[in-house]
Amino acid sequence: MSISRARKPFLHLGYALPVSESPSADPLQYDPDRIVAVARAAEAAKFDFLLFDDALTAAADENGFEPFTLASFVAVNSSKIGLVVAATAAYNEPFNLARLTASLDHISGGRAAWNVLPDRHERFDASFSRDAGDSLQRVDEFVSVVRGLWDTWEDDAFLRDQASGVFVDGAKIHRLDHDGVFFRVRGPLNVARPPQGQLVIAHRADASANWGAEVVFTEARGRDELLTFANLTPIVDTARVLDGEVVRGDPVQLADHIQERFTSGEVDGFTIRSGFEQLTEFTRLVVPELQARGIFRTEYAGTTLRDHLGLARPAGRFSSDAEKQLT
């Protein structure tokens, strides 16, 4: 899916929920209402997405909600904002992960994305009865199986015709019959094709070209066809100070910093990483400034994450349209 540089209309903004950042004593960590309030604040500010990190990739002794269950809870308490959920390929079965992701896309009405994590940690290898030593090749295969499973039900497989009694068109439900090095998965998935067709795939570094990613979280621009997001911790303050991801300044200075990096083509957007209070300051003071400059949306143009990111909805690999494309 190539992104035309010329038509990029808007800067994109995500917010990384700091749910597993704090020590175990912090009661906010298990306060879903507070997290929903933050999600709604980000949605009111027209952010593209929330990022749900996965403590399974953290080396430190972090804890918090399991990300898919939390994202689902947030999904039904919001209506527009995207939900980017991190999940490791290392500690999952592709069939289970395909279900979780597809299901979240249905529950949210097409707002889910999967942030593919290739990481493994000794601590969690020990929690998942895993031997060390799989490779990036396993992750490649894992992602390809998940993406294949998403397509096993064609968009119009369900007829649900009460009058004739035809519930599905069996010809539009497909086996995947994947037989690879690491996985054998027959399919079909037991979830209908996700509203977005394929969920948006993101990854943290420009690691593999094989995952069909459309978003990359990185400090320097990734491959040209990827939407590039850099981390940013903006702190509204009186004096302008730059310190890595942390940028201090007044609202105009912060907007300048963001606009510069965006218009220069360095990035397509930012993942804001800050505490709840700083997020509120950012949405109250900096977002209106970005909107006034015409580089950030004042209304969502659509309802799905693909809409927000300007990404087209892919046809299914088993659909008759896809066959036409092949011949």
Add this chain to the structure above:
Amino acid sequence: MTSSKRELHLGLMFWATGTHPAGWRHPGSKPDAAYDIGFIQKMTRVVEEAKFDFLFLGDRLATDPALAKTNPAQMSRLEPFTAASAIAAATSHIGIVITANPTYHDPYSVARAMASVDHLSGGRAAWNLVTGADGAAAHNFSRSRHWDTDERYDWAGEFLQVVRKLWDSRDAEPHRFDHRGRYFSVAGPLDVARPPQGQPILLHAGTSDRSRDLGAREADVIFSGSPDFEAAREYYSDVKGRAAKYGRSPNELKILPGLSVITAPTTAEAVRIFDGLNDFVPLDEEEEISGELHKGGALGQRPKRNLASVSRLIGVDVRGNDPLAPVPASIADQVNEDGHVLLEHVRATTYRDLAGADRITYKDLINGLGVGTGRASLVGDPVQVADVIQHWFDNGAADGFNIFPGHVPGAVTAFTDLVVPELQRRGLFRTEYAGRTFRDHLGLDKPKSRF
């Protein structure tokens, strides 16, 4: 939290388009309900307002287009953990039962997701531990074959011990442990704080010896598939007896048979709904009598809906008859044991008989196929339904029921509007929740942590 009076417990077996194969065609049903989370939340609130103990999210790990005829509601659905979170967000008291099969999961993942839902719901999560009868699931998980019963239960037993340990492993401070067993090497603690219920509720279902044993030892609720009162009583006393051997008091373990209920203000209206649902399911072509009678179980398998299947079952060749013609009374002298069971079932669900004005037809016999292999099925007015529920509850066959609605929302609201008030009038069922957690509804205390 101990109460002197025994209390009935009710759950809703939730398949979004109903448990009857034609439930989705019933007027007023919502054929796309499986993916409409707003509708699913609304149905959960309906049973929460009726003070049900729980909503039960069933699952299966393989699908096949052949299910369209037998169990269309089971072809596909939302994944249960994500669905449960979304339901929790819209409700405040009702327990939410998530089906997860250890054979195809990691203990750490199940412990983590279940603990997370318990936090999100304020202590209302439950795990329905199944080991899965669907052999086809193996092909979705890089396995060459589905394990046999012993292997699945050995694995599940250790799996559960690891999950229980993980749930206890992070309270005020993390407790490190290193489980090394036959199947799993798992280091704790969990990366989720100890769930509000301490240990989320455990459900189990099954009839095999291994299953009864696991349920008696570990489960808080057993969901059973007893087709009639006698079978239910045998099961009830067997499992409660086993629980006693494990040092558990009989009241710690609730046994809830599945129960299909079609009810309406009058018996005649209930029968009309039942007939209407069955009329939606087409009959199969007639065939030779030879061949095995499928009693169901495997994906998409069920007896063919024709008089050949009836003939095989009852031991009398009734092929060639008009399905709508009345069955002669003389058949009662010719049929085998299964035939008598079938006739009794047809009488009980249609209120028709072999004599009199309202006669049993051949089609009624076809509609009754499969009886004796699954759960009990009731058709009747609210008093008739409540009478059966009370009879089972008072006579050692059930602590409550897992209600199967043939069609949704109709069969759900009929039960909550008509039968629940009748049960409450009789003092059998709560009129208010006594607490906020699923443990509270079951009268179970929060267990102490093992650390």
